[in-house]
Amino acid sequence: MTNIIDTLETAEHPETLRRVAIDPVSRVEGHGKVTLLLDENDHIHQVRLHIVEFRGFEKFIQGRPYWEAPVMVQRLCGICPVSHHLAASKAMDMIVGATLTPTAEKVRRLMHYGQMLQSHALHFFHLCSPDLLFGFDSDVAKRNIVGIAAAYPEIAKQGVLLRKYGQEVIRVTAGKRIHGTGSIPGGVNKNVSIEERDYLLKDIEQIVAWSRESVGIAQKLFEKNLDLYNSFGRFKAHTLNLVRDDGAMDLYHGGLRARDMDGNTLFDHYDYSHYWDVIFEDVKPWSYMKFPFLRSIGPEQGWYRVGPLTRVTQCDFIPTPLAEQARKEFLAFNGGSAAGATLGFHWARMIEMLHSAEQIRELLHDPDLQGTDLVTKGQRQERGVGVIEAPRGTLIHHYKVDEHDQIIRCNLIVSTTHNNQAMNEGIRQVARQYLDGRKLTEGLLNHIEVAIRAFDPCLSCATHALGKMPLEVELVDAEGTMISTLSRSMDGAFSYQNDNLATD
Amino acid sequence: MNNTSTFQLDGTDVPFESGQTVMQAALAAGHYIPHLCYHPEFKPHGSCKLCTVKVGGRTAASCTMPAEAGLEIESDIEELNALRRTLVQMLFAEGNHFCPSCEKSGNCMLQALGYDLEVHTAGFRHMYPDRPLDASHPDILLDFNRCILCELCVRASSEVDGKNVFALAGRGITKHLIVNARSGLLNDTNIALTDKAMEVCPVGVILKKRVGFKQPIGERRYDKRPISAQALDDAPRAPSGAKHE
Numbered sequence: 001m002t003n004i005i006d007t008l009e010t011a012e013h014p015e016t017l018r019r020v021a022i023d024p025v026s027r028v029e030g031h032g033k034v035t036l037l038l039d040e041n042d043h044i045h046q047v048r049l050h051i052v053e054f055r056g057f058e059k060f061i062q063g064r065p066y067w068e069a070p071v072m073v074q075r076l077c078g079i080c081p082v083s084h085h086l087a088a089s090k091a092m093d094m095i096v097g098a099t100l101t102p103t104a105e106k107v108r109r110l111m112h113y114g115q116m117l118q119s120h121a122l123h124f125f126h127l128c129s130p131d132l133l134f135g136f137d138s139d140v141a142k143r144n145i146v147g148i149a150a151a152y153p154e155i156a157k158q159g160v161l162l163r164k165y166g167q168e169v170i171r172v173t174a175g176k177r178i179h180g181t182g183s184i185p186g187g188v189n190k191n192v193s194i195e196e197r198d199y200l201l202k203d204i205e206q207i208v209a210w211s212r213e214s215v216g217i218a219q220k221l222f223e224k225n226l227d228l229y230n231s232f233g234r235f236k237a238h239t240l241n242l243v244r245d246d247g248a249m250d251l252y253h254g255g256l257r258a259r260d261m262d263g264n265t266l267f268d269h270y271d272y273s274h275y276w277d278v279i280f281e282d283v284k285p286w287s288y289m290k291f292p293f294l295r296s297i298g299p300e301q302g303w304y305r306v307g308p309l310t311r312v313t314q315c316d317f318i319p320t321p322l323a324e325q326a327r328k329e330f331l332a333f334n335g336g337s338a339a340g341a342t343l344g345f346h347w348a349r350m351i352e353m354l355h356s357a358e359q360i361r362e363l364l365h366d367p368d369l370q371g372t373d374l375v376t377k378g379q380r381q382e383r384g385v386g387v388i389e390a391p392r393g394t395l396i397h398h399y400k401v402d403e404h405d406q407i408i409r410c411n412l413i414v415s416t417t418h419n420n421q422a423m424n425e426g427i428r429q430v431a432r433q434y435l436d437g438r439k440l441t442e443g444l445l446n447h448i449e450v451a452i453r454a455f456d457p458c459l460s461c462a463t464h465a466l467g468k469m470p471l472e473v474e475l476v477d478a479e480g481t482m483i484s485t486l487s488r489s490m491d492g493a494f495s496y497q498n499d500n501l502a503t504d
Numbered sequence: 505m506n507n508t509s510t511f512q513l514d515g516t517d518v519p520f521e522s523g524q525t526v527m528q529a530a531l532a533a534g535h536y537i538p539h540l541c542y543h544p545e546f547k548p549h550g551s552c553k554l555c556t557v558k559v560g561g562r563t564a565a566s567c568t569m570p571a572e573a574g575l576e577i578e579s580d581i582e583e584l585n586a587l588r589r590t591l592v593q594m595l596f597a598e599g600n601h602f603c604p605s606c607e608k609s610g611n612c613m614l615q616a617l618g619y620d621l622e623v624h625t626a627g628f629r630h631m632y633p634d635r636p637l638d639a640s641h642p643d644i645l646l647d648f649n650r651c652i653l654c655e656l657c658v659r660a661s662s663e664v665d666g667k668n669v670f671a672l673a674g675r676g677i678t679k680h681l682i683v684n685a686r687s688g689l690l691n692d693t694n695i696a697l698t699d700k701a702m703e704v705c706p707v708g709v710i711l712k713k714r715v716g717f718k719q720p721i722g723e724r725r726y727d728k729r730p731i732s733a734q735a736l737d738d739a740p741r742a743p744s745g746a747k748h749e
Contacts, residue, residue: 063637064605065645067716072605096714175721179604182720190720375718404639405713 008428011037011045022445034427034448042438047431049424049452058410066095066384066401067185073397073412074179077458079122081179082115082170083390083415086252087397090386092185094273095401097378103371104187107173109252110363111182112388113356114169116251117207119391120308120353121166123456124214124346125159131450132221132346137443155217158210162353165200165207169360172196187375197364204361208322211354215326218347222338230334231433233342233426233451236261238294238304239314240279240418242389245269247316249355251389258294258304259314266296272387275396281413291420292413303421306393307455312348313339320362323355342426345454390415392456416457426451511575513557520571527555527567528740530579536735537579538588538617540595540706541654542567545743546663552654554588554617585621592618593627598677600632600649601707607716608708610724614652616731638683640691644702645711651681656704664700664743669693681709700744 017037037046074081149156174180242254255269293302393415400409520529638646685692
């Protein structure tokens with residue numbers, strides 16, 4: 001039993017257990033579910049986060065001309081398309097043999113920091129603040145952004161306007177707020193005009209100030225709920241992220257750094273154009289999503305965690321002063337406890353948002369943004385790899401292009417895929433801590449969602465769900481007979497097929 | 505201007521010169537009539553039927569109908585626009601038109617007409633034809649997925665370039681664009697980047713390689729004004745780029 005509870009990935013005798021499913025979980029592009037297997041005493045034997053979606057982009061990009069990739073592949077996502085737009089562009093830079101001009105790189109960086117700002121603001125304020133400010137099992141009727149707007153109008157307003165500003169940065173650099181075309185193989189198709197620069201400059205000081213306040217909100221949440229935030233879904237993980245040559249946080253470009261769960265460096269400043277020598281992808285029969293692992297550790301134990309918590313804790317420093325100060329305070333907090341906590345993701349995310357705001361301010365004062373040398377090319381290559389630190393973590397795009405300019409192979413390892421096993425570990429911990437041996441309630445179910453949300457997995461429908469995603473929990477006995485059902489509709493209303501389930 | 509040299513289009517007097525079609529006269533006067541296979545530099549073709557108008561209660565293709573004094577023509581009326589909407593829906597359903605990642609987006613007449621005619625739904629089940637690209641030419645890409653069989657490339661290659669690089673083959677629903685080479689590949693034709701045939705595709709079939717998306721959003725033809733506000737751009741003009749007598 002101890003062994004089973006330790007892993008919780010695969011129960012020894014699933015045929016004897018009850019199955020409880022959260023399906024769909026509005027997490028990964030709308031098609032994910034969590035399944036729990038319970039015995040007659042409500043003890044949990046198996047917990048899995050299934051990504052049941054099949055996107056197919058790697059297949060249908062085949063045959064298309066390579067310059068189409070940055071525009072087509074970004075359609076994977078409506079939340080952080082800029083990340084795919086830029087990762088594909090970086091891969092295509094390799095294909096066309098380009099070394100970017102200063103203007104091209106800075107316009108792309110500006111686009112990326114705008115993306116980071118809007119995505120982090122969206123996640124923290126719109127999606128997670130209801131859990132964090134009201135409580136995980138608070139009144140579900142109020143646990144949403146509308147409830148936040150009523151109880152904390154200033155915080156809600158700041159969240160909306162921070163996101164809006166990031167979207168405007170994207171519009172100026174990419175042509176559209178969502179799914180623009182600004183980045184092309186070898187550079188960009190437009191610079192930032194004086195008028196556009198001045199338009200963004202007029203609000204940037206306020207954005208930096210609000211970002212600082214957001215870091216303060218995340219810190220206060222930790223201080224007020226220290227035991228909960230320290231322990232909730234806590235687990236140790238290896239890490240992977242990009243760092244600049246000098247070890248600084250760099251969200252746009254760098255070398256790969258991997259450390260084991262004890263902090264030992266496995267590789268550093270690794271040239272990502274050969275990522276497959278250090279990372280491999282495992283396949284499990286119960287999920288469409290692959291399970292990447294560090295080759296040096298192996299498929300069983302080599303899974304790792306990416307994203308804000310990893311980047312903030314594993315970089316040597318953040319190259320903007322306010323975010324660097326915030327990073328130091330984060331690492332020093334309570335003897336360093338927040339740096340290893342799953343809910344530390346939120347604090348780290350706000351530090352990155354502050355960093356992005358500072359970077360935008362710095363770039364807007366750089367005259368290179370108005371340069372006119374936008375595109376370069378060089379020796380044509382057959383293979384291109386682009387890696388970027390997307391809001392949710394390391395994002396890898398890998399293409400092979402034939403002599404006719406057609407893509408013949410594509411491999412995408414998105415941030416959520418890197419975090420697949422880590423998210424599973426997170427919800428298993430929560431299941432052990434809060435669900436094992438107890439009657440299921442909506443509030444308890446939300447604990448699982450809170451753990452998943454901490455990772456901010458890339459799922460567009462969560463943008464709309466705001467804690468009201470449709471859920472259906474079925475209790476089925478070993479013979480497959482439905483015992484009871486707890487349902488939550490899109491409008492947040494609950495319905496019960498019988499009263500076997502307790503409610504909160 | 506006297507009565508003998510004008511006709512009425514949707515209640516407005518439109519002057520014309522002898523020998524002009526209704527379409528030519530309307531466009532020259534700044535009145536837009538939807539069209540896809542019409543091009544100001546080529547003989548009218550009359551195949552897409554988008555330019556269908558009502559004359560005295562009967563329908564006619566305005567691109568082939570000679571202008572006559574005193575005609576009373578209806579064009580911008582819901583009855584005809586509904587039919588045009590259906591024609592555009594059918595064109596979208598017949599091919600593989602994936603505007604979000606198409607480099608012709610913003611410069612595409614079919615897309616612009618879709619917006620202008622307010623085509624909000626597919627209307628028909630998509631046929632998803634299997635049409636592989638021809639990327640054999642080092643500088644030119646053919647994406648047959650988007651072909652609407654307007655034959656402008658056929659006419660341009662034949663009438664201006666004097667090459668006959670393109671033709672339509674097959675009949676009915678199997679009709680498709682082919683190139684004039686035994687191998688069936690564009691690389692084995694004598695097409696050149698400077699050919700008129702490279703300029704006239706109203707959709708995204710004939711493309712110069714490696715320049716896609718270099719034009720920013722906001723600077724593309726239909727970003728600035730809807731297609732219905734660009735009648736004068738398609739007004740009659742002398743053929744350009746002729747290399748063939």
